Amino acid sequence: GAVVSQHPSRVICKSGTSVKIECRSLDFQATTMFWYRQFPKQSLMLMATSNEGSKATYEQGVEKDKFLINHASLTLSTLTVTSAHPEDSSFYICSAHWSGGASNEQFFGPGTRLTVL
Amino acid sequence: GQSLEQPSEVTAVEGAIVQINCTYQTSGFYGLSWYQQHDGGAPTFLSYNALDGLEETGRFSSFLSRSDSYGYLLLQELQMKDSASYFCAVRVQAGTALIFGKGTTLSVSS
Numbered sequence: 351g352a353v354v355s356q357h358p359s360r361v362i363c364k365s366g367t368s369v370k371i372e373c374r375s376l377d378f379q380a381t382t383m384f385w386y387r388q389f390p391k392q393s394l395m396l397m398a399t400s401n402e403g404s405k406a407t408y409e410q411g412v413e414k415d416k417f418l419i420n421h422a423s424l425t426l427s428t429l430t431v432t433s434a435h436p437e438d439s440s441f442y443i444c445s446a447h448w449s450g451g452a453s454n455e456q457f458f459g460p461g462t463r464l465t466v467l
Numbered sequence: 468g469q470s471l472e473q474p475s476e477v478t479a480v481e482g483a484i485v486q487i488n489c490t491y492q493t494s495g496f497y498g499l500s501w502y503q504q505h506d507g508g509a510p511t512f513l514s515y516n517a518l519d520g521l522e523e524t525g526r527f528s529s530f531l532s533r534s535d536s537y538g539y540l541l542l543q544e545l546q547m548k549d550s551a552s553y554f555c556a557v558r559v560q561a562g563t564a565l566i567f568g569k570g571t572t573l574s575v576s577s
Contacts, residue, residue, distance in 0.1 A: 382562060384564040384565075392569070392570075393554065393567045393568065393569045393570050394510065394554070394567045395567075396564045396565075396566065399563070399564055443509055443510070445564075445565075447562060455500075455512060455515065456500075456558075456564070456565050457512075458509045458510050458511075458512075459509060460508070460509045461508070461509045463507075
């Protein structure tokens, strides 16, 4: 299957700092990537859809100025959490859509656990 | 809005069979997927149904009835390692993001 990587896997930062998370599709080109957030014991909540070469589409309630998304190439999307606060502490997971498979599947990265002190 | 309903918890013993149901109400439908997630890990793909019927993959099977907006994941010959959260997810149209249910925590005991 297709492989998606994320970096870093874990980050701890002070309140007020910005954190960048990278999502890469390693063996396929992804024109569309998705960013999810998951709080403990909860489901994955879609934050935004990242389209290569265009602006991201954010879900209702997600602040686009706080969660900056850049999809500069067909294999890389980045999520920057700006001025992070403790309530932003969460598990952030990216996924990439691959239309080449029979299941038209969405492949997930390993996730980034963000802790804001 | 979109909603997917599944039981919050299921318990079973090793060797047993468990069925996790999922009903959905979405603005569109382009297939039902199932994912497994262990604590601290990312979701891993288990199964996908685009058409009505049963899909079998080893110990896991998934069923879909589009007329009933219903599907289930069937886990057979349960093992301790199957203890995890299981999510059903729907894509409302091609190329869009998966929308996830709230997840079912499966606990398998010996």
